[in-house]
Amino acid sequence: MSYYSAVMTSAIVNIIAILSMYTLMGLTGIFSMGQAAFMCVGAYATGMLAIHSHLPMAVIVVLSILAGMVCALLVGFPVVKLRRDYIAMITMGFGEAIVALLNNMSNITGGANGINNIPRKMTLWLGVIILALILVITMNFKRSKYGRYCIAVKNDELSAAAMGINVARVKLTAFVFASGITALAGSLLAYTTTYVEPTAFGFTKSIDWISFVFVGGVNSLTGTLLSGMIFCTLPEILRFADMYRIIAQCAIVLLVVNFLPNGLFGEHEFTDAIAAIRKAAKNRKRGNL
Amino acid sequence: MNILEVKELSIRFGGVKAVQDVSLSVKTDSITSIIGPNGAGKTTFFNLISGVYAPTSGQILFDGQDITGLKQHQISLLGISRTFQNIRLFNQLSILENVQSAMDARATYNLLDSIMTTPKKRRIDRENREKSLEYLRLVGLEKNGQDKPGSLPYGMQRKVELARALASEPKLLLLDEPAAGLNPTEVEEFIRLIHKIKETFHISILLIEHRLQVVHTLSDMIYVLNFGQLLAHGTSREIIENRDVVAAYMGEDD
Numbered sequence: 001m002s003y004y005s006a007v008m009t010s011a012i013v014n015i016i017a018i019l020s021m022y023t024l025m026g027l028t029g030i031f032s033m034g035q036a037a038f039m040c041v042g043a044y045a046t047g048m049l050a051i052h053s054h055l056p057m058a059v060i061v062v063l064s065i066l067a068g069m070v071c072a073l074l075v076g077f078p079v080v081k082l083r084r085d086y087i088a089m090i091t092m093g094f095g096e097a098i099v100a101l102l103n104n105m106s107n108i109t110g111g112a113n114g115i116n117n118i119p120r121k122m123t124l125w126l127g128v129i130i131l132a133l134i135l136v137i138t139m140n141f142k143r144s145k146y147g148r149y150c151i152a153v154k155n156d157e158l159s160a161a162a163m164g165i166n167v168a169r170v171k172l173t174a175f176v177f178a179s180g181i182t183a184l185a186g187s188l189l190a191y192t193t194t195y196v197e198p199t200a201f202g203f204t205k206s207i208d209w210i211s212f213v214f215v216g217g218v219n220s221l222t223g224t225l226l227s228g229m230i231f232c233t234l235p236e237i238l239r240f241a242d243m244y245r246i247i248a249q250c251a252i253v254l255l256v257v258n259f260l261p262n263g264l265f266g267e268h269e270f271t272d273a274i275a276a277i278r279k280a281a282k283n284r285k286r287g288n289l
Numbered sequence: 290m291n292i293l294e295v296k297e298l299s300i301r302f303g304g305v306k307a308v309q310d311v312s313l314s315v316k317t318d319s320i321t322s323i324i325g326p327n328g329a330g331k332t333t334f335f336n337l338i339s340g341v342y343a344p345t346s347g348q349i350l351f352d353g354q355d356i357t358g359l360k361q362h363q364i365s366l367l368g369i370s371r372t373f374q375n376i377r378l379f380n381q382l383s384i385l386e387n388v389q390s391a392m393d394a395r396a397t398y399n400l401l402d403s404i405m406t407t408p409k410k411r412r413i414d415r416e417n418r419e420k421s422l423e424y425l426r427l428v429g430l431e432k433n434g435q436d437k438p439g440s441l442p443y444g445m446q447r448k449v450e451l452a453r454a455l456a457s458e459p460k461l462l463l464l465d466e467p468a469a470g471l472n473p474t475e476v477e478e479f480i481r482l483i484h485k486i487k488e489t490f491h492i493s494i495l496l497i498e499h500r501l502q503v504v505h506t507l508s509d510m511i512y513v514l515n516f517g518q519l520l521a522h523g524t525s526r527e528i529i530e531n532r533d534v535v536a537a538y539m540g541e542d543d
Contacts (some may be wrong), residue, residue, distance in 0.1 A: 161389075
């Protein structure tokens with residue numbers, strides 16, 4: 001695998017994880033400060049299955065997604081009944097706990113050494129296809145009743161419940177749905193880097209993701225995607241700048257949050273532009289007649 | 290036949306008895322009003338019926354079924370819908386989506402239908418969108434469907450909330466001060482709208498209201514609350530002539 005395609009592949013994996021944050025934060029307003037832990041679960045599930053079993057890749061990926069969703073269900077049950085700020089605290093605690101657990105169950109997870117020699121089965125094109133698939137799925141989710149539930153719950157829980165929306169259930173659905181996507185990213189990560197170790201999935205990674213979503217625009221899927229693209233390739237582009245690249249990253253986040261509180265895209269989507277162009281074309285045609 | 294039957298309902302918050310032994314009934318296909326001074330417990334009473342709070346004691350029967358202590362969304366799905374005193378719309382959804390959100394809670398497609406956009410999902414969403422547009426047309430806002438609620442003036446936002454409450458196809462509609470903040474022309478328009486809604490959908494309405502003009506023209510029955518307790522009930526003429534009610538509203542005459 002060439003250098004560029006390796007960089008692009010790992011960027012795509014991280015973008016998938018960041019897209020899962022959009023469903024949580026952008027749509028439902030859940031601040032999960034431990035979301036990286038579900039990536040960890042997905043990566044470990046894939047690592048263990050790939051080494052100890054002979055299952056095909058597709059099956060292992062699906063099982064890893066399910067593992068992430070089951071964990072999210074267990075964490076989610078107590079979490080979704082809480083108030084927003086407590087949700088952030090508790091998910092952070094659970095996230096760290098999951099990582100610590102994997103670190104200490106050394107007989108099956110390899111402890112601090114992690115799992116090595118996972119076959120490298122991830123390719124750039126596979127990554128592109130899966131990213132496109134996740135984009136379509138997230139967009140469909142947003143445009144269905146579930147998307148409207150999530151936004152209703154984010155805007156006004158009391159009012160949402162009065163409309164017959166089961167608030168706790170909506171939050172749990174969004175949490176499990178998003179965590180499934182995060183776990184998928186983890187699984188693909190294991191197939192990309194060929195090893196997993198627990199320290200890479202602490203809450204700092206989750207907070208990185210949160211800041212990326214804010215830069216793109218917490219209410220815009222397009223913004224989240226674009227911001228993911230920028231921040232996942234930036235460290236490689238700025239490789240010459242050595243440790244200063246972290247400062248550059250912070251500067252971008254601060255500037256955007258300061259001058260564009262709604263992020264680069266606000267509430268706009270790529271599809272809005274297409275709709276606007278179509279409308280303009282229609283008007284022009286009418287003008288000619 | 291009573292659509293709603295409330296028996297000796299009470300709730301305390303610590304030492305405060307916000308609602309005390311209130312019994313009330315709403316006849317099917319009628320408009321019943323609750324009036325009373327500020328802090329009398331009217332909104333708390335609504336919150337009890339719609340499940341925001343569970344009562345300390347007492348019983349609520351809706352359509353013959355005991356709904357005491359049920360959760361908000363369960364009560365809504367059974368057929369009680371409400372509006373709020375301070376308008377509570379979903380600001381990031383369009384006006385049409387706001388109305389549609391009430392129907393979504395009753396839509397029968399699942400998550401898999403959603404992420405794959407199956408024909409079933411498309412059909413149900415399309416039908417609900419058309420129905421929501423009908424409700425907006427009823428309140429005269431069908432042209433604003435794509436705007437955000439924040440772009441509308443106060444009085445019109447109230448209408449959106451009303452349309453949203455109707456979209457859940459309730460048997461009983463709870464309106465919490467629906468005419469607050471409306472100017473006199475809007476109030477008259479609002480009274481006509483309520484009459485129209487009652488004739489079109491044959492639903493029962495329970496209303497909290499301060500404006501006597503609204504209460505008198507609309508109500509079949511009036512209940513008066515004061516300090517969390519029921520002070521009187523009767524038709525609008527009986528209430529005007531009731532000395533206790535006058536005293537509570539205007540102050541005692543020594």
